[in-house]
Amino acid sequence: MQKLILLGDEALAQGAIDAGMSGIYAYPGTPSTEITEYVQNSKQAKELNIRSKWSANEKTAMEASLGMSYAGKRAMVCMKHVGLNVAADPFMNSAITGANGGLVVVSADDPSMHSSQNEQDSRFFGKFAMIPVLEPSNQQEAYDMGHYGFELSEKFHIPVLIRLTTRLSHSRANVVRKPVRKQNPYKIADNPRQYVLLPALSRKRYKVLLKEQIDFEKEAETSPFNWYSEGENKKLGIITSGIAYNYLMEVFPENSCPYPILKISQYPLPVNMIKKIEEECDELLFLEEGAPLIEEMVKGVLSKGLNIRGRLDGTIPRDGELNPNIVAKALNREYEIKYDLPDIIAGRPPQLCDGCPHTDTYLALNEAIEGLSRDRVFSDIGCYTLGALPPLEAINSCVDMGASINMAKGAADAGLFPSIAVIGDSTFTHSGMTGLLDAVNENSTITVFILDNATTAMTGGQKSSALGRIEQICIGLGVDKNHIRVITPLKNQHEKNVAVIKEEIYYKGVSVIIPRRECVQTLKKRMKAKKK
Amino acid sequence: MKKDIVLAGVGGQGILSIAAIIGIAAVNSNLYLKQAEVHGMSQRGGDVQSNLRLSDKEIASDLIPFGKADIILSVEPMEALRYLPMLAPDGWLITNTNPFNNIPDYPDMDKLLNKIKSLPYNVAINADQIAKDAGSVRTMNIVMLGAASPFLNIDYNILENTIKDFFAKKGDKIIEMNLKALKAGRDFVDNK
Ligand SMILES: Cc1ncc(C[n+]2csc(CCOP(=O)(O)OP(=O)(O)O)c2C)c(N)n1
Ligand code: SF4
8 A cells, every 4th residue: 555654643643534534623732733734634534524623622622522423433532641631521531431433532742841831641541531542652553553543442432542752743754554444324322321421320331441441451462562572581571662662672673682572552551461571570671651650550560579670760760751862771782972062052942933923912011010020920821931931021820721811810819910811812712711701700800911813823823713703702701892902012003002001900800902913924824825 | 774864953944844855755765764853842943853764674763862863964053063962973964054043142153163173074064155156045955955965875866856846836946946956065065
C-alpha cells in the first residue's frame, strides 16, 4: 500500500480514518492539534463525510463523541493532557456507560512542558477509569492503533484511551497504510439503559467494568504491541513503554541489547510478562516517558524484593522527557560529547508578534492602572499569556483555561478593587462564560477583558467558537449593555482606550471590555489565500 | 548511510521548509526518515529546531543523541551554537552569518563568528546576501540548503526535483528563483 510520511498525530488520524471513523471531536491544544487538523484537511475524510469541526471545549467534545458512539458509529475525541482534566467528568463516567460504536479518547501529553502548564501523565487517567490504554512507540504504531483502538473498543464495548507524547506527536516518519474499513451504520445500543447512570444502574455497570478487568489484562498479555525480548545477560531486565523503547533501541543499535526487555504499549499491565522478567532478572530498570507509573505499580507488587532503578531512585531524572542520552547514561553507555554549550549564547524566549493586538491592549491597560499595583490583573492561557514577560509584565496569573474571571472574582470578594481579568476569545467560550455568570449573579466588582483577535491564535489560528458572538453572550449572561465596551487596540486609539479602561475598572459591578482586532498572523494567511 | 542533522533558527525563518524538502528528497532516494519538529509555544519569534535523521536502515529514536549530530544546519549564527553539544566530534556546523536580532542581549557578533570559525569543520556563509543576489532574500533558507547539499549524501538532482515539486503551486518564477538560490549556496561551498 501507499507509503506516507506522517507526524505521529497525523498517522493516528489516518489510521482512524481508515478504520471507519465517522466523527472526530476536539478542542485544539499542543501537541494534539494536528490530529484533528489532518482530518479537517483530508480529501478522503471529506469524501467519507467524516465530521471534524472544532468543539467549544474538551468536555463538549468528549460528550459529543459519546453520543456518536451511543448511536453506533465510531468516534474519536482528541485533546492535550490538561484537556482531559476538563473532560474528566464525562471521561470517567464513560467507563461506566461503556461504548456502543467504537470510542477512542486521545490525550497528548507534554513531558518537559514545551507548551503546557504541567506534565501530568494521562496513563493515570486510564488506570483511574479502569479502561484499556494504548501508548504507541512510533508513527507506525500510532497508525495501527488508530485501527486497533476502535476494534478493542467494539470488542469490549468500552472507551479506549490512546496516550501520545510530544516527541511522537510532532515527529514524522514513514507509515504504511492498511485497507480501509467501512463506517458503522446508525444503530442505537442494544441496551440504551446502560447510559442511565442512576445509582442502582451504575452499581450494576460498575460490576461489569470490574469483571472485565481480567479480559482487558488478557488482551494486554497477547497484544501485538507488547512483547518480551530475550537477552542473555540476566543481571538486568528492562521494562520500557511508549517512545522510551526507541531510545533504548538507539542506545543498542541493531538489536544488540544484551538484557531481557519487556516493551509495553498496551495497558492494563500484562502481569504475567512482568512476573517473567522479575523471575529471570537480578535487577530491573524502568524507562517510561512521563511519570513512573509502571515503576510504582511494579514496585508495589514485587515479591522477590528486587532492586528497582528508574525515576524513583534517581537513575533517571524525576521530571522532564527522556532522550537517548539519559537512557544511555542509565545503562553506562554514555555518548562522547566533544563540545560544550558556549557561554555567549543568550536565551530567545517566544514573544508577541510585531503588530499583535494584545500588545496595544496591554499598553493601554498598563497606563490605565498606573499608580495601582499590577498584581490585580489575572489572566489566562493563550498568546496573551506572553504579556507576563518583559517588557509588558502586564498580567499576574495563568492557571487553567477560564481561571482568570473566577480568580478576579474571588480576589474582589476578598476586597481587591479594581480587580481585572484578561481572557482570550476562544478561552472565554471554552470556560469563561460560567464564571462570568457567577460574577453577574453576585454583582461582583470586576472588569473582564475579552481579547477578541477573532481566532484561537496560540495553537495556530483555529476558528474560535466565540466568533461574532461575544457581546450577545455577555448580554445573555446579564452584563449591563452600558458596561460592555468595544475598543480597537491600535496605537492611534491609545488615549481613547486608556480613558475607557479607567472608566470601567472603577465601575461597581461587572464590566466587560472587548479589545477587537484580528491576529496579524491569521490576517496575513487570509490575505495570502485571497490573492491565490 | 546515516545522516543526523540538527536544523536551527528562529520561528518564521523557514527551517521547517528545509526539513520538508530534505525529507521528501530522502524518501525519494529510498531512505528511512525521522524528523522531530517543534510546534506551539516556541514558534512566536523564539528559538526553533528540528531533528532530522536519514538512514538506509530503520531509525530508532526520533531525537538525535547529544554528541552524535553529523550536521548542524542553521539559518542564524547564534542559534547554530545553541545546539553545539549535539554535534559529533567530526560533525559539520553550517550556518548563515546574518544575525536575527530580536532580543535585548544579543551577543557580540565578532565573538560569535570567532567561535564558529574556531570549529574544525565549519561553513559560515552570508546567506541573506547571496539570496538577495539570487533574486530574493526570502530564498535564504534554500541558499543554506544548497550550502549543506554536498554533505547530505542525497543527489543534487533529486534535491532540484524536490524543490520543483515543493514550489509547484507557486509558479515557474518562484521555482526558478529557488533553484538559483540552491545553486548559489552550493557554488559557495564548492568554490571554497
Ligand atoms: C484545557 C486546555 N485546553 C487547551 C489548551 C491549549 N491552549 C492554550 S491557549 C489556547 C488558545 C487560546 O485562544 P484564545 O483564548 O483565543 O487566545 P489567543 O491565543 O488567540 O490570544 C489553547 C487552545 C490548554 N492550555 N488547556
Ligand atoms: S499569533 Fe496573533 S495573537 Fe498570537 S502573538 Fe502573533 S499576532 Fe498576537
